[in-house]
Amino acid sequence: xxxxxxxxxxxxxxxxxxxxxxxxxxxxxxxxxxxxxxxxxxxxxxxxxxxxxxxxxxxxxxxxxxxxxxxxxxxxxxxxxxxxxxxxxxxxxxxxxxxxxxxxxxxxxxxxxxxxxxxxxxxxxxxxxxxxxxxxxxxxxxxxxxxxxxxxxxxxxxxxxxxxxxxxxxxxxxxxxxxxxx
Amino acid sequence: xxxxxxxxxxxxxxxxxxxxxxxxxxxxxxxxxxxxxxxxxxxxxxxxxxxxxxxxxxxxxxxxxxxxxxxxxxxxxxxxxxxxxxxxxxxxxxxxxxxxxxxxxxxxxxxxxxxxxxxxxxxxxxxxxxxxxxxxxxxxxxxxxxxx
Numbered sequence: 001x002x003x004x005x006x007x008x009x010x011x012x013x014x015x016x017x018x019x020x021x022x023x024x025x026x027x028x029x030x031x032x033x034x035x036x037x038x039x040x041x042x043x044x045x046x047x048x049x050x051x052x053x054x055x056x057x058x059x060x061x062x063x064x065x066x067x068x069x070x071x072x073x074x075x076x077x078x079x080x081x082x083x084x085x086x087x088x089x090x091x092x093x094x095x096x097x098x099x100x101x102x103x104x105x106x107x108x109x110x111x112x113x114x115x116x117x118x119x120x121x122x123x124x125x126x127x128x129x130x131x132x133x134x135x136x137x138x139x140x141x142x143x144x145x146x147x148x149x150x151x152x153x154x155x156x157x158x159x160x161x162x163x164x165x166x167x168x169x170x171x172x173x174x175x176x177x178x179x180x181x182x
Numbered sequence: 183x184x185x186x187x188x189x190x191x192x193x194x195x196x197x198x199x200x201x202x203x204x205x206x207x208x209x210x211x212x213x214x215x216x217x218x219x220x221x222x223x224x225x226x227x228x229x230x231x232x233x234x235x236x237x238x239x240x241x242x243x244x245x246x247x248x249x250x251x252x253x254x255x256x257x258x259x260x261x262x263x264x265x266x267x268x269x270x271x272x273x274x275x276x277x278x279x280x281x282x283x284x285x286x287x288x289x290x291x292x293x294x295x296x297x298x299x300x301x302x303x304x305x306x307x308x309x310x311x312x313x314x315x316x317x318x319x320x321x322x323x324x325x326x327x328x329x330x
Contacts, residue, residue, distance in 0.1 A: 022188060022190040023190045025188035025189075025190060025191065026190035026191035026194060029188055029191050030191075051194075052190070052194070055194070108213065109213070111211070112212050112213030112214075113213035113217070114209060114211045114213075114214050115209075116209065116210055116214040116217075116218070117213055117214045117217045120217060120218065120221055121217070124221070140276050141255075141256065141276050141277045142277050142298075143239075143277065145232060146232060148228060149225065149229045149232050152224070152225045152228055156218075156221050156222060156225050160218060163214075164206060164209055164210075167209035167210075168206070168209055169194060171209060
């Protein structure tokens with residue numbers, strides 16, 4: 001969009017920025033769509049936006065995946081009105097933990113491990129980070145760990161499904177506009 | 183309409199809706215299967231480990247078998263009970279309770295330390311005082327009583 005008056009400060013926008021913004025927009029759209037889904041327990045969500053993070057991780061590396069994931073958490077929470085609410089910090093803790101695990105998981109030998117492994121590991125890290133933050137801050141009682149089996153089950157199921165979707169997307173010949181342009 | 187869908191999402195949706203995919207199972211490699219199996223076993227193992235017994239939420243203090251008070255285990259506080267030979271001090275913290283001090287000669291109930299699980303009990307016999315934890319419902323209690 002062209003500015004009405006010429007700006008005195010020009011921030012150079014690189015192809016990287018456009019690519020990250022495009023994927024982050026997709027992740028945010030999935031986050032927003034997901035809030036319409038009913039959840040049996042607060043905290044149990046499919047985490048569809050993580051499909052985008054996995055695709056970005058496999059195609060463009062960890063740095064881009066971290067950008068997309070964190071932009072998704074911040075902008076997604078702004079869109080759904082949760083910015084700086086407890087849910088935002090839980091999502092941030094989960095995202096940071098799963099990014100940390102993905103940083104290690106990307107070095108798994110690709111001969112034996114695909115996106116499904118990365119997705120499941122990241123999903124476990126996600127609930128791990130959330131439950132630790134919840135225990136330290138929101139519910140100062142070991143009772144939260146009582147819910148761990150349920151959260152772990154959800155992480156396993158949704159992690160596997162998201163990983164399969166990401167694997168299928170990655171399996172297709174890439175037709176990303178960014179790559180076509182590059 | 184399609185103009186409003188972000189580029190990346192449209193691309194991904196188009197790919198997801200595309201025809202002629204390889205079957206799902208070919209997307210899983212040997213390590214993926216192994217990891218899924220291990221994760222499933224770990225998750226299954228977490229159910230009995232974490233759902234055994236109940237999480238205590240109340241401390242029940244009795245003297246001579248008569249209920250003295252019930253303390254909720256969510257705010258830290260201290261409670262004094264006057265017993266047969268002196269005063270027993272009960273201390274409550276979130277999720278746990280203990281006998282802080284007791285006039286009994288052998289201090290068994292004090293040395294028992296923190297009680298955390300439902301139905302755990304500390305008995306200060308000389309002073310006729312007992313401290314017992316209670317879960318949120320009687321039927322899921324794995325133990326009638328816990329002593330050490």
